[in-house]
Amino acid sequence: MTTPLTLYTHPWSRGRVARWMLEETGLPYATEVLQYGTTMKAPAYRAINPMGKVPALKHGDTVVTENAAILMYLADLVPGKQLAPAPGTPARGPYYRWIAFMAPLEALLTAKSAGALAKPEQAGYGSEADVLDTLEGALRGRDHLAGDAFSAADLFVAASLGFYLQFKTIEPRAEFVRFAQLHAQRPAALRAGAIDDELAAQLQKTAS
Structure with missing residues (x-):
């Protein structure tokens, strides 16, 4: 896949769910960490998600918000991973x-x-x-x-x-x-958790 994926998130947010899913897909992605009350509410991010909340996923020019939608969208990007039952099947x-x-x-x-x-x-x-x-x-x-x-x-x-x-x-x-x-x-859940825990530690260190 050549179209870039970017996850907009904060390590102590529901963005952890989206990251877990990204790790399950194995797709490369970038992370943009936003801060509550500042960058999360700034015009630049509201142009992506007018709700001013995370997570959001940007895939080229496509923006997906809400974890339920993000998970289903990502599952369909990697049908070979079988993260969603095939369309038309009972499951x-x-x-x-x-x-x-x-x-x-x-x-x-x-x-x-x-x-x-x-x-x-x-x-x-x-x-x-x-x-x-x-x-x-x-x-x-x-x-x-x-x-x-x-x-x-x-x-x-x-x-x-x-x-x-x-x-x-x-x-x-x-x-x-x-x-x-x-x-x-x-394994993907453990990787995702480790990434977000490290990001949280970095934010805490910066704040102190």
Whole structure:
């Protein structure tokens, strides 16, 4: 691939999810580290992502934001890596389903953390029990959510659960812990984590 890929991120952000996916693809990419409240909100970056948040992925003239979209976009760039089930196969449905499911999960946990949970009949995420029980049921006894091989759906769910478990914003149910820990040991996940940890250490050293 000759078209350059650039990841706009911060080492303590959801950009860690996008980096993990980039490491899974094996594609070369550049990293632009942005700072909260300054370069992340500057006009130069808002021209890329008007939301002024990370991550964002630039692929030539194409810009992709939101982790769900970034993961699916990258998976389709490297079909040989089989990070997404083939179009038209039965596994493609669960692949889309569980990547999209992270949106109501995040909405629920964000609202709960803010003390602003809506009534189940008024919220797009329904009740907390419904959301967590549904995800737990999908993971029970399974290492993969879409077919029998690792995919971007597994990455997104495992990375999200790892984040929420770390900050104690989700119940540490056994299936959540198992699934997050299982996929966090993938070589690409370990490489990505090491890169971001080093970047975080550099930022901390510069700040002090």
